[in-house]
Amino acid sequence: MGSEARQLHLFFFPLMAQGHTIPMIDIARLFAARGNKSTIITTPLNALHISENIDEDKKSGLEIHLETIPFPAVEAGLPEGCESVSSITSQEMVFKFFKATDMLQQTFDMLLDEQRPDCVVADMFLPWTTDVAKKYGIPRLVFHGTSYFSLCVIASIFRYAPHEKVMSDSEIFVVPGLPDKIEMKKLQLPNHGESNEKNGFTEKRAKIQETEVSSFGVLVNSFYELEPAYAECYTKDLGRRAWSIGPVSLCNRNFIHKAQRGMKASIDEHYCLSWLDSKEPRSVLYVSFGSLSRFGTAQLHEIAMGLEASNIPFIWVVKMPLNKEKDQDQILPDGFEQRMQGKGLVIRDWAPQVLILDHPAVGGFMTHCGWNSTLEGISAGLPLITWPVFAEQFNNEKLVTQVLKIGIRVGNEVWNSWIEPENVSVTKDRIEEVVTELMGKGEEAKNRRKRVSEFGEMAKKAVEKGGSSYNNLSALIEELRAHSPQSTHMQV
Numbered sequence: 257m258g259s260e261a262r263q264l265h266l267f268f269f270p271l272m273a274q275g276h277t278i279p280m281i282d283i284a285r286l287f288a289a290r291g292n293k294s295t296i297i298t299t300p301l302n303a304l305h306i307s308e309n310i311d312e313d314k315k316s317g318l319e320i321h322l323e324t325i326p327f328p329a330v331e332a333g334l335p336e337g338c339e340s341v342s343s344i345t346s347q348e349m350v351f352k353f354f355k356a357t358d359m360l361q362q363t364f365d366m367l368l369d370e371q372r373p374d375c376v377v378a379d380m381f382l383p384w385t386t387d388v389a390k391k392y393g394i395p396r397l398v399f400h401g402t403s404y405f406s407l408c409v410i411a412s413i414f415r416y417a418p419h420e421k422v423m424s425d426s427e428i429f430v431v432p433g434l435p436d437k438i439e440m441k442k443l444q445l446p447n448h449g450e451s452n453e454k455n456g457f458t459e460k461r462a463k464i465q466e467t468e469v470s471s472f473g474v475l476v477n478s479f480y481e482l483e484p485a486y487a488e489c490y491t492k493d494l495g496r497r498a499w500s501i502g503p504v505s506l507c508n509r510n511f512i513h514k515a516q517r518g519m520k521a522s523i524d525e526h527y528c529l530s531w532l533d534s535k536e537p538r539s540v541l542y543v544s545f546g547s548l549s550r551f552g553t554a555q556l557h558e559i560a561m562g563l564e565a566s567n568i569p570f571i572w573v574v575k576m577p578l579n580k581e582k583d584q585d586q587i588l589p590d591g592f593e594q595r596m597q598g599k600g601l602v603i604r605d606w607a608p609q610v611l612i613l614d615h616p617a618v619g620g621f622m623t624h625c626g627w628n629s630t631l632e633g634i635s636a637g638l639p640l641i642t643w644p645v646f647a648e649q650f651n652n653e654k655l656v657t658q659v660l661k662i663g664i665r666v667g668n669e670v671w672n673s674w675i676e677p678e679n680v681s682v683t684k685d686r687i688e689e690v691v692t693e694l695m696g697k698g699e700e701a702k703n704r705r706k707r708v709s710e711f712g713e714m715a716k717k718a719v720e721k722g723g724s725s726y727n728n729l730s731a732l733i734e735e736l737r738a739h740s741p742q743s744t745h746m747q748v
C-alpha cells in the first residue's frame with residue numbers, strides 16, 4: 257500500500273474442526289499479509305497443529321499469534337482430550353461438543369476485555385461471540401465456510417420452511433426466492449430423520465441466522481465471478497452484508513504451506529509428487545471425502561472395485577475406521593493395493609490435498625462437496641464427481657452440477673452422519689460409470705473441463721491485486737479501520 261495505515265488487531269476464532277480451522281488460518285494470513293495483526297484463538301491440542309502451520313508465516317515476518325484457551329471437554333461430559341470434531345465417535349458426543357464450545361463464552365469475554373481487538377472473525381457455530389463482542393463495541397464477522405449459493409439455500413429454507421409443506425422425506429420441494437429453480441428433498445437436509453427440537457439444533461440454527469444479520473457482516477470463502485447471482489441474492493434479497501475474499505486456499509503459495517495445510521500428511525509429499533510426475537497430464541482422479549466423512553467397509557469395497565474397473569489412475573484418501581479394533585487390513589478388498597501398484601495410490605488418513613490438486617497430472621476430483629474441497633478443486637480447474645454426505649454438502653452439489661455445470665452426481669440422495677454409516681449408498685458399477693464419464697473424451701466431458709478451467713482462471717485473478725476478492729478485502733480493512741480508531745499508527 258505504501259501509505260500510512262492503521263494496523264488492525266483481529267481475533268480469529270474457528271470451530272475446532274479441520275474444515276473450519278484451515279480456511280480461518282488462511283484468512284488470518286490474508287489479513288496479516290496486509291500489515292495487520294492476527295490472533296487465532298484455539299485450544300491446547302489444536303494449537304499444536306496450528307502452530308506448525310503458522311511457523312513459516314512468523315519466520316517471514318507476518319504478525320500471526322496463537323492464544324490458547326482450555327477446552328471444557330470433561331465438564332461437558334466428553335472424554336479428556338476430545339478437543340476436535342474429528343475425535344467425535346457418536347451422535348451424543350456431537351451435542352456435548354457443542355455444549356463445550358458454548359461454555360467457552362466466559363473465557364472469550366475475558367480475552368476481549370484484556371486485549372480489545374479491532375474485530376472478531378468467529379465461526380458460525382459460535383453465535384454468542386456477536387453479543388460478547390458488542391459488549392466491548394467490537395465488530396464481529398461471521399465465518400460459515402460455505403458458498404453464497406448454500407448460504408442462500410439455508411436462509412431461504414429457514415425463512416419459508418418449504419420442507420414442512422411436503423408429505424414425505426422423498427417428495428421434491430422448490431427452494432423459494434433463488435435465481436434458479438433449485439429442488440431439494442427433506443432427505444438431503446441435515447438431521448432430517450431426527451427431532452431437531454430434541455437435539456437442540458433448531459435453537460442453534462435460529463441463533464446462527466439471527467447473528468448473520470446482527471453481526472457486522474459475513475465473510476465468504478468464494479469469489480464473485482463464480483456465483484454472482486447468489487452473491488447478489490444473499491446481499492440484496494436476503495439483506496446480509498457480506499465480503500467474498502476467496503478462494504482463500506490460494507494464499508498457500510509455497511511448498512511447505514501446501515504440503516502441511518491442516519496437518520502433517522500421512523505420506524511423504526515428495527513421494528506423492530514423484531508418483532504424480534510419472535503420470536500423463538490430466539490423467540489421475542483424486543478421490544477424497546474431506547476431514548471427517550468415513551465409510552463402512554462394504555462401501556469402501558465398492559469404491560475400490562469401481563476404481564479398479566474404471567482403469568483410471570487414482571489417488572484415494574481412505575479414512576481409517578474409528579473402531580481401532582477392526583482389522584485395518586480388511587477395509588480394502590484382498591490384494592487391492594498390490595494389484596493397483598503403479599496405477600493407484602492409497603493414502604491412509606491425511607493427504608497433502610492442495611499440493612495434489614495443483615499437480616498437472618490430476619484431471620478430476622471425486623469429492624464429498626465440503627465447500628473447501630469443492631472450491632480447491634474449482635481453483636485447480638478440475639471437474640468434479642459429487643458425492644455429498646452431510647452438513648450443507650447437498651447444497652454445494654447443486655451449485656456444482658446444476659448451476660455451474662462442472663460436475664457429475666454419483667447419485668447419493670440421503671443426508672447421513674459422517675460417523676461411519678454402515679450402509680452402501682453407491683455401487684461399484686455406478687462408480688465405474690461416473691469415473692469413466694468424467695475422465696473420458698466425450699463432448700460433455702470436454703465442455704465440463706473447459707468450463708471449470710475458466711472458473712479456475714477467474715479464481716486466480718480474483719485473489720490477485722485488483723481482483724474482486726482482493727478488492728473486497730481492501731474495502732473491508734478500510735471499513736474496519738474507519739470503525740475502530742483505537743489502534744496505533746504504523747507504516748504498511
Ligand code: UDP
Binds near residue numbers: 544605
Ligand atoms: N484436507 C486435506 N487432506 C485430507 C483431507 C482434507 O488437506 O486428507 C483439507 C482439504 O484440503 C480442505 C479441508 O481439509 O481444506 C476439508 O474441508 P472440507 O470443507 O472440504 O470438508 P470437511 O472436512 O469440513 O467435511
